[in-house]
Each structure stands twice: as C-alpha cells, then as structure tokens.
Amino acid sequence: MLAKYWMNPDFPHVKTGATVQEALSVMRKNRTDYCVLLDENNVFQGFVYRANIAEVQMDSPVDSFVAFPDYYVYEDSYIEEVALTFRESHETCLAVVDKNLVMKGVLTLSEILDAFVAMTAMDEPGTRILLKLEDKPGELKKVLDVLAENKMNVLAVNTVKDNGYRRVSIKVDIKDPKVVEKVLQTYGVKYEKLAKEEGF
Secondary structure (H helix, E strand, O other), X not given: OEHHHOOEOOXXXXXXXXXXXXXXXHHHHHOOOEEEEEOOOOEEEEEEEHHHHOOOOOOOEHHHHXXXXXXXXXXXXXXXXXXXXXXXXXXXXXEEEOOOOEEEEEEEHHHHHXXXXXXXXXXXXXXXXXXXXXXXXXXHHHXXXXXXXXXOOEEEEEXXXXXXXXXXXXXXXXXXXXXXXXXXXXXXXXXXXXXXXXOO
C-alpha cells in the first residue's frame, strides 16, 4: 500500500508571499495549528505553525516563519515506511511530495490508523483466525491452501515474529466461526483463537 492511497490531498496551505493573517485564517478555517507553505509551482517549502506566528504582526510575510521539516515522505512510499517515519520522528503530520518536491498531500496518524484498519480487514465482516506457526517457508502456505480448498476468501494476512515462530492473523470472509473451526479441525490445523468480526 502506497502513501498516495491514504494521504489527504485537501490540506491547509498558503503560497509564498502570504501574510501571517492569511496563514492564521487558513488554520482557523481548517481547524489546524499548522499550514503548508508552497511556492508558485506548488513545491513544498515547509510548515508554518501557529505557535511561531501567534505574536507576530498580522501583515508580516509568513515566509520568515516557515520551518522545513527533517522528515517528509514520497507519494510512492509504502504506508509501512510512513508509520515507521512517524515513530522515529514524533511528528504529528508529514508532507507527501513527488520526486520534485511538488506537494501532493499530508498524512497524519489518523490516516495511518485508517490504513491499518483496512490492511487488517477490520472494516469487513468475517472470521479472524489467530495461529502460531513455525517461522520457516511453507508453513503459512499450508494454512492458506486449506482455506482456498474450502472456498474461503482471504481478506487479510498479518504476521509478527515471536522467538522462532510467527504469530499469524488471517481474516476470511466466512461469517460463521463454527464453519471455519470445523474445516481447521478436519485438516488438523491448530489455531489459538477464532473471532467473528462484524465489520462496519
């Protein structure tokens, strides 16, 4: 999943040469404490923060108070990379740009959470299967083959490492966990938990 699929293209911004008053007006309108500064070609110049201009003359040029961040992401960055960038930077908002630094949108933690919900299929009805598999090639395929053979559509697969094993979460489109349980037991697939999820 790429950043461009989750970014918000409708972000608060002003152009170079704008006044502090114009920047504050944009922030009020968008209910944010920042706005993005762009040049005449929509190239990203940095962020203007309310805290930095709160006590400044209203007719002052906002360009003098722009802060270029240490972190930004590209539109074709993986959303997982973006999440890691948030973790490392402690930023609350990241600019999304193309290779020429033309501004495409912004990402906040809210969009990262939306992406996580979609990537785990929490928004779709079905059954979640939690397993603990050996961390070696073919172990996950065995389970997926069983599901495919029994016409269960896989909505999401997520794994995390755990001391030589993989904790695996698989979401399938079957709404009755008992149906899934019967199949897994028939094929000798050990699982830790099954849970029905209503979606939304």
